[in-house]
Amino acid sequence: MAGSELTNVKSPRVKAARRLAKRAFREQDRRFLAEGPQAVREALKLDGVTLELFVTAEAELRHAELITQARLQGVPVHRASGEVMSELTQTVTPQGLLAVCRLVHVPLEEALTGEPKLVALLAHVRDPGNAGTVMRAADAAGADAVVFTDASVDPYNGKCVRASAGSLFHLPVVIGAPVAAAVRQLKERGMRVLAADGAGKHTLDDVDLSGPTVWIFGNEAWGLPEEIRAEADDVVRVPIYGQAESLNLATAAAVCLYSSARSQRVP
């Protein structure tokens, strides 16, 4: 353990981490917080991403292998009191483990190296829990990248990181791309751009999803604005067979992404 236990919530080290709860400071410091053993495990799998680790005495025993791994990688490990950990974390029942990580997003060009076949583009998604769940579904469905446009939530938001369940560290994430520019670049790569929207003319079952596809997902409350739907090659809806008005954004995204994954694999 580097030094003794941190017990003062006002110590400079704690304050430097604490301020990363705010987006402006994350951008300024180029760092964000990843809470809990799952996120920490995934962060440690990437070279040089984990910059510091805070751990309570209890979590140090419970997750000894992660702490050892962090030390072997030269990551400074700070023992923190329960009070300090509560100060640093946002969950009701913090799991005693918190990593300070460097930002992991990449430019769009870099995310598209290779031959991308499936990309999720989040336009105007504002709810961090939804955004993180979409990242997790995109990862599970084997997507090549997730693009957060400039009007979307920050993927480094604590709720988003938690909901992604480690997926933020698994696949290339792009942030701040203006929608029109991103769509143009993706089309230039030969990808078909589909906007998922309840007002779509075609349903998921009517369109050919076997080729390289970009899915655009919009805001839960008001869907996609006309100018974004106009950018897309097609506007596609998930068919509603019952009386529900719509699907939750993240579940709709999972259904679309898995339809693509299957069409691209199953002959």
Next chain:
Amino acid sequence: MAGSELTNVKSPRVKAARRLAKRAFREQDRRFLAEGPQAVREALKLDGVTLELFVTAEAELRHAELITQARLQGVPVHRASGEVMSELTQTVTPQGLLAVCRLVHVPLEEALTGEPKLVALLAHVRDPGNAGTVMRAADAAGADAVVFTDASVDPYNGKCVRASAGSLFHLPVVIGAPVAAAVRQLKERGMRVLAADGAGKHTLDDVDLSGPTVWIFGNEAWGLPEEIRAEADDVVRVPIYGQAESLNLATAAAVCLYSSARSQRVP
């Protein structure tokens, strides 16, 4: 408006509604709370379900058509102050509209009249947001019923009602069924019972989903216990193509239910 505005959070009428936030009182009074215009609209579509309506002055103007409809149905409408509404609702930004409804669940036999083709069975689902989102997805996918087994969350929990986005009022919901008994009844109706579990031998793409199917969904953290998996005709996993460890329960359920919906419709 029946009487003047309710401003006293300790009035008997407010207290009688307030206590419905607790499961024990919901069961005792056979009533639950439905918040917001969407839930109220769906509740009013059913005969005799809405017993009382609380509304703020602001919401009365904004949702005049709903209030008129309630009155035409003989539902007592109470004007409530903002303070009373905050006391009654659980959301951070209450929408000024709250219905007291009678419980709407039905016995399993009643839910299975007709020829059920798709049923979602929630075993050990504990998170109310997840449970509500699964109800909404089941409704959207055209399921015939949603069954909450005895170890699952209460579908009348406020968070669950909200996440269901009205679907609680759309399709037959069964509560408190012991898993084994429910599975036996469903099998006797000629339905194939599939347990959704990350440890499944077969993937979603390997199984024939064209016939009448029951999907069992388990707990987000620990999946389905062995004895439930043993009751099922097959244990099926959503394929993971990327590095994600698993999917969020509600997104996995949506992918399974929509796979069934498609297989039952698309030749």
